[in-house]
Amino acid sequence: xxxxxxxxxxxxxLGEAVAHRLVRDGCELILCDxxxxxxxxxxxxxxxxxxxxxxxxxxxxxxxRTALGTTLRDAGHDALxxxxxxxxxxEAFVPRPLATLTGPExxxxxxxxxxxxxxVLQVAHEVLAPRRGRFVLVVPxxxxxxxxxLVPLATAAETLRALAKSAARRWAADGITVxxxxxxxxxxxxxxxxxxxxxxxxxxxxxxxxxxxxxxAMSLLLxxxxxxxxxxxxxxxxxxxxxx
Amino acid sequence: xxxxxxxxxxxxxxLGKGIALALAAAGSTVVVTARRLAAGAEVVEAxxxxxxxxxxxxxxxxxxxxxxxxxxxxxxxxxxxDAVVHNATSRRSSEPVDxxxxxxxxxxxxxxxxxxxxxxxxxxxxxxxxxxxxxLLLLTSPxxxxxxxxxxxxxxxxxxxxxxxxxxxxxxGPGGVRVNGLAPLAVTPALAAAFEADPTMExxxxxxVPMRRVGDPETDIGAPAVFLCTAGSxxxxxxxxxVNGGRDTFL
Numbered sequence: 001x002x003x004x005x006x007x008x009x010x011x012x013x014l015g016e017a018v019a020h021r022l023v024r025d026g027c028e029l030i031l032c033d034x035x036x037x038x039x040x041x042x043x044x045x046x047x048x049x050x051x052x053x054x055x056x057x058x059x060x061x062x063x064x065r066t067a068l069g070t071t072l073r074d075a076g077h078d079a080l081x082x083x084x085x086x087x088x089x090x091e092a093f094v095p096r097p098l099a100t101l102t103g104p105e106x107x108x109x110x111x112x113x114x115x116x117x118x119x120v121l122q123v124a125h126e127v128l129a130p131r132r133g134r135f136v137l138v139v140p141x142x143x144x145x146x147x148x149x150l151v152p153l154a155t156a157a158e159t160l161r162a163l164a165k166s167a168a169r170r171w172a173a174d175g176i177t178v179x180x181x182x183x184x185x186x187x188x189x190x191x192x193x194x195x196x197x198x199x200x201x202x203x204x205x206x207x208x209x210x211x212x213x214x215x216x217a218m219s220l221l222l223x224x225x226x227x228x229x230x231x232x233x234x235x236x237x238x239x240x241x242x243x244x
Numbered sequence: 245x246x247x248x249x250x251x252x253x254x255x256x257x258x259l260g261k262g263i264a265l266a267l268a269a270a271g272s273t274v275v276v277t278a279r280r281l282a283a284g285a286e287v288v289e290a291x292x293x294x295x296x297x298x299x300x301x302x303x304x305x306x307x308x309x310x311x312x313x314x315x316x317x318x319x320x321x322x323x324x325x326d327a328v329v330h331n332a333t334s335r336r337s338s339e340p341v342d343x344x345x346x347x348x349x350x351x352x353x354x355x356x357x358x359x360x361x362x363x364x365x366x367x368x369x370x371x372x373x374x375x376x377x378x379x380l381l382l383l384t385s386p387x388x389x390x391x392x393x394x395x396x397x398x399x400x401x402x403x404x405x406x407x408x409x410x411x412x413x414x415x416x417g418p419g420g421v422r423v424n425g426l427a428p429l430a431v432t433p434a435l436a437a438a439f440e441a442d443p444t445m446e447x448x449x450x451x452x453v454p455m456r457r458v459g460d461p462e463t464d465i466g467a468p469a470v471f472l473c474t475a476g477s478x479x480x481x482x483x484x485x486x487v488n489g490g491r492d493t494f495l
Binding site: 121 | 345346347364367371387397399401403406407408410411412415417
């Protein structure tokens with residue numbers, strides 16, 4: 001059987017951890033980011049696996065469709081088995097009271113990230129359908145409980161979660177599953193948020209959760225045993241919320 | 245509720261009209277905003293005819309300037325603003341979306357009213373709500389929690405409002421300003437038209453509702469909206485109240 005082909009969108013720390021995990025699981029990897037994914041790809045390649053990179057804007061589904069199609073063909077692939085979306089900009093974790101935001105800042109912090117995620121979701125169906133692949137959306141758990149001064153981040157994350165659930169409903173008949181992983185913000189390396197509203201200190205498992213922990217949990221959703229899971233949200237927060 | 249001033253967006257018809265009428269019946273001075281002033285004025289006539297107090301002003305929620313002007317005009321006219329209900333929704337809301345092929349413009353049309361609109365309404369209302377220790381209420385939908393195969397963009401923007409409500413409630417809580425959501429099922433003009441086009445649709449929907457009927461904008465949705473806008477709910481924030489006859493019991 002040929003190797004599984006995986007696309008990871010978002011090459012920051014969490015995306016890199018996810019990419020590492022997928023390579024360890026035997027996937028051929030494409031790492032995509034609107035900013036240069038090459039440094040992250042080089043670290044993974046240095047660990048012994050070739051990584052294809054795709055540096056492309058995510059503003060328009062047609063442009064992304066073309067860019068991804070070219071990358072897949074050049075790498076000798078016809079479709080994807082796995083697509084994991086992890087993109088969140090570092091700026092999104094900077095606390096800002098809503099009253100201090102201008103309209104353009106709101107667009108950049110809340111609405112542009114939604115556009116990027118929607119672009120990838122829209123193109124995902126056609127590249128996942130041939131192999132009945134799996135989509136995993138990774139967004140911070142502030143989507144579920146909110147956090148003061150992180151309104152744009154919570155809004156964008158919960159929008160993408162609703163869009164992903166809609167995709168799960170649409171694509172189930174084609175054998176494509178769509179699931180969601182929600183880590184706490186510290187798994188993204190947002191240590192500056194310690195002691196702020198988002199830091200509830202309610203995790204019951206010892207030690208801080210890491211990007212690698214999130215990547216491991218994400219890989220559960222790609223296991224054959226997870227075939228019946230779709231539209232579900234896996235909360236990776238060390239047992240803080242314990243809901244539903 | 246002497247002196248309670250509430251502003252409702254998209255209040256010319258449907259849910260917005262129902263909520264405006266209910267607020268007025270409960271004693272609020274209601275600012276009826278709509279894209280067309282004449283349509284808002286008709287609702288004010290209905291409020292006045294029932295002995296209530298209302299005032300209509302034009303407001304296009306896709307324009308930050310228009311939102312700010314409506315809110316500032318309200319504060320100038322009545323000296324306070326206690327509650328803002330952002331009910332307006334895109335005309336596209338009830339149209340199925342070809343999710344995989346829809347262009348950025350169609351998303352924009354959904355987002356302008358519900359997503360950008362929530363930001364601009366909250367942003368403009370904040371100084372006044374802070375002063376009155378008031379309440380912001382967003383009309384959302386179970387679709388935002390469950391996702392929707394056909395109304396996928398609608399589900400997206402309604403999910404957006406849920407994340408927005410939770411985060412902003414945590415942010416504004418220390419200042420005493422409350423932020424909540426209300427997710428209704430009611431016979432809006434769009435739904436009424438759909439029922440007319442497909443006579444079995446209403447019973448198909450009602451069959452999934454434990455209370456076996458589709459709600460009325462004023463009597464079924466208006467009353468809980470009044471509750472979330474007024475002092476009876478003063479210890480409730482960051483919540484979404486689902487008002488749909490028990491249709492969704494797991495959310």
